[in-house]
Amino acid sequence: MNTYLLFKSIHLIAVISWMAGLLYLPRIFVYHSEAIINNKPEALNSTFKIMERRLFVYIMNPAMIVSWIFGILLIHTIGLDNLSFFWLQLKIVFVVILSIYHFFLFQCLSKFAENNNSYSPRFYRVINEIPTILLIAIIIIAVFKPL
DSSP: OOHHHHHHHHHHHHHHHHHHHHHHHHHHHHHHHHHHHTTOOHHHHHHHHHHHHHIIIIIIHHHHHHHHHHHHHHHHHHOGGGGGSHHHHHHHHHHHHHHHHHHHHHHHHHHHHTTOOOOOHHHHHHHTTHHHHHHHHHHHHHHHOOO
């Protein structure tokens, strides 16, 4: 079996799962913050908290960890000397930014859990575009290796 292709397949599956969470969690935050503003029942607030936590803990965290592990294994498989390529360095920078965004969402999740959200639904709609933009850049860089 080709180890590189196995690692690449697992990496891509994990990245797709991670991206799904990075795109969906802020959308839940939009609805959650709107429910708070509109004084919806506490049961709805509790439901959002459960949804957010489960998405983050059971899907996003494992997917991010597997993405990183198999990304590093891919780099190791093709040779660490490939780290000298600017396209790969740029891709890694964008993935680090996605990881920072991931942990920012965790902070937001923690604030919702404490009933202390400080951001508006509009804020969550705007930041929801961050992973999309980074994903497009990462794919273009990884496919075309332009630099």
